[in-house]
Amino acid sequence: MTDIVDELRWRGVLAQTTDEEALRKALADGPLTLYCGFDPTASSLHVGHLTQILALRRFQLAGHRPIALVGGATGLIGDPKPSAERVLNDEQTVRDWVAALRGQLSAFLDFDTAGPTQAVMANNYEWIEGISALTLLRDFGKHFSINQMLARxxxxxxxxxxxxxxxxxSYVILQSLDFLELYQRYGCTLQIGGSDQWGNITAGLDLIRRILGNQPHGPAHALTQNLLTKADGTKFGKTEGGTVWLDPELTTPYAFYQFWLNTDDRDVPRYLRTFSFASREEIEELERATAERPQARAGQRALAEELTTLVHGADQCAAVVAASRALFGQGDLAALDERTLAAALGELPHAKVTELAPIADLLALVDLVPSKSAARRTINEGGAYLNNTKVTAEDAVPTEADLIHGRWLVLRRGKRNLGAVELG
Structure with a gap:
């Protein structure tokens, strides 16, 4: 077992703990059982969840037992947002989302290897669904101070x-019940979460003390992690296209890879420490490389490849890396599989046509140039490419033989300005 508290502190993610000295002792005496909850508010987790998912993974690698709790019951209620009331989803939708999230979480933790660190998957619907209103109010509600709840x-x-x-x-009562139940059922003595969950987590600690008194499994603890922000002030995990999901049907592996590859240089050190499982020495070297030669994007490439492999697998990562290279003339576009190519081209300025037109017209159509006359000048100056081949005639027209997978043309102006045309 390694000192996970020191590791989280070095990584800059540790926000708060209730009693760090006592927690360190419990970890040293481990293995310790901990949990983090994930409510099914959509059909997929997103990159914002990775901070907590990968923290569970770090604890398991450090010799502890993680519980991944999917909130089949709390997901029917919704953790209050600061802005407005959540829309309540119907029960079947939430059940479907629970199944989807459980499948995604299973890829990050070891649920198969028997032993003291074997991960546990839990669903709080199992113990909350049968609690009557009277039981909730009489046996549990009396332990919650309205004054404290109002102060959140x-x-x-x-x-x-x-x-x-x-x-x-009332959401805080249900989340507190989770900690109490997992404490009793599995001897779970630590809950982790984002720093915005501090009130919910400490309410669970208080309920354990009030219900169980001397705490037979030892004192329970809370640990929160800093919420990620971006240097430019925008919200982490959002792009112009919306949320970056872990589900490849919602965010393609190519778009997922590009999200990390496009990380602002200022954010690279923090993201490496938060998400990467590379050694301290490797991360510090990537930080130096990014600072000294930002144009090489060494930190971004390392992040993109490691996380795409972790979330989507090595084969998908290799495919999107090949696509990324081929788009910029460093590989064979025709050798890319159709799905990966379509995903990559879908991220570019693109247009759909019913018949092939002169390349100059197509360059203007996808806004690589402001006009057809500008397109002809670009061609004459040697700056226009079709499928990575330089266009030499200003009146050149592509043929069906140029179509990749029978439908795509890849246009490029200069080294880095790309567009795509789809025939259909």
């Missing part, structure tokens, strides 16, 4: 605005 930052924000329903106000 999200509640205060909402009460100063549009208000909050009793349903969302």
């Amino acid at each position: 930052e999200t509640v205060k924000t909402r009460l100063d605005g549009e208000g909050m329903s009793y349903t969302e106000f």
